[in-house]
Amino acid sequence: MSVVVLIGRILFALLFILSSFGHFAQSEGMAAYATAKGVPAAKAAVVGSGVLALVAGLMVLLGIWADLGCLLILVFLIPTTFMMHTFWQESDPQVKQSEMINFNKNIALMGAALALFAFFAHERHLGLMITGPLFTLH
Template identity: 55%
Template sequence: MDVVFLVARILFVLIFAASAIGHIAKADDMAGYAKFKGAPGGKFGVIFSGITLGAGALMVLLGIFGDIGALLIAATLIPITFFMHAYWKESDAQAKQGDQIMFNKNVALIGGALAFFLLFAMTAANLGLTITGPAISLS
């Protein structure tokens, strides 16, 4: 079961690690798009969200306070989802459909992050293949 949990963590964090790299490497381009979408924060917000997604991904992947890492991912995704993928504001049908798909994907990823939080916090040291136990113990 330890290996299955490790594989699940690897697969889960791939999207966030890639996104973090993109946020930092293409911060100017992403800041322009965020401004177009009406998201606050500008370039700082783009870089900050890249750092938080990257840090959360590493924490979940390595099992270093994975519960906090999972919460960091969820907390970062919530405003991104509502600012960047507000499909209900779109008048163009194609843009609306694309944003709705991205909105739904992010909602599912938030749910996954919360499930990882719960797994880390409930099972504590019984997970195996982690560097630390959880910061929050719900067991």
């Protein structure tokens, strides 16, 4: 089971780790898009959310308080989903569809982050982790 959990952690965490690099390498373009979406202090929000995604992704990947890493991913996803993927405000059908797909993907990722949080906080003997969980669920 430990290897299966490790593979799952890698696949889940890679999305956030790789997307964080875009936050740093393309911060100007992402900040302009965030500004257009009404995000206050867009440049700081882009860089800050990139740091959050990177740290949280690495925590899950490496198994360093992976339960906390999952909660941090949730903290990253909630504002991103509801501020950046506002499909209900779009009138162009293609843009609306694209935003709806990203919104729904993020909702599913929120569910996965919560489920993984509960799993990591409950299961004590996962192996292949640097630390145990920070939280305890029974």
